Amino acid sequence: MSRSTKNLVFIVDDDPDDREAIRDAFRENKHDHEFVFMENGNKLFDVLSTQFSQTYPAIILLDLNMPGKNGKEILKEIKEDATLRKIPVVIITTSSSEKDRDISYELGANCFVTKPDSYKELLHLTDSIAKLWFTKPAA
Numbered sequence: 001m002s003r004s005t006k007n008l009v010f011i012v013d014d015d016p017d018d019r020e021a022i023r024d025a026f027r028e029n030k031h032d033h034e035f036v037f038m039e040n041g042n043k044l045f046d047v048l049s050t051q052f053s054q055t056y057p058a059i060i061l062l063d064l065n066m067p068g069k070n071g072k073e074i075l076k077e078i079k080e081d082a083t084l085r086k087i088p089v090v091i092i093t094t095s096s097s098e099k100d101r102d103i104s105y106e107l108g109a110n111c112f113v114t115k116p117d118s119y120k121e122l123l124h125l126t127d128s129i130a131k132l133w134f135t136k137p138a139a
Helices: 016-028 041-049 071-080 098-106 119-134
Strands: 003-012 034-038 055-062 089-093 111-114
Touching: 003 016, 003 041, 016 034, 016 119, 034 041, 041 071, 055 071, 055 119, 071 089, 071 098, 089 119, 098 111, 111 119
Parallel strands: 003 034, 003 055, 055 089, 089 111
Antiparallel strands: none
8 A cells, every 4th residue: 555644534425514523623632634525435435546546544424324325335335446445434324324334344434423413522523533643642
């Protein structure tokens, strides 16, 4: 796999308000990341295969419920690709279904979370994601 950019975050969600809220919550928590928004899986694969073919994101935040290819189909394609499968994928969705959670993990999701109801909860969630995926362990 080509190199990963440690602060590059792909947010794949068809709702522009959700994409911006997630980005804003990371920024409010003072996490220094570069964000790339995509509204669907086709755009994600276009970006991964062209614009970022030499540099991959540190993490993909992926919604499940999108028109066209849904998040499960996208996740399956990412995890079946030898080059892309190492990119951590966090499912952030409105679904709280155990079935969606189980299928997401079976398909290779690194984490599954339901979108919070409040911005305060989103702040906590994005801070937790940043601490889990971007903080190096103490030596």
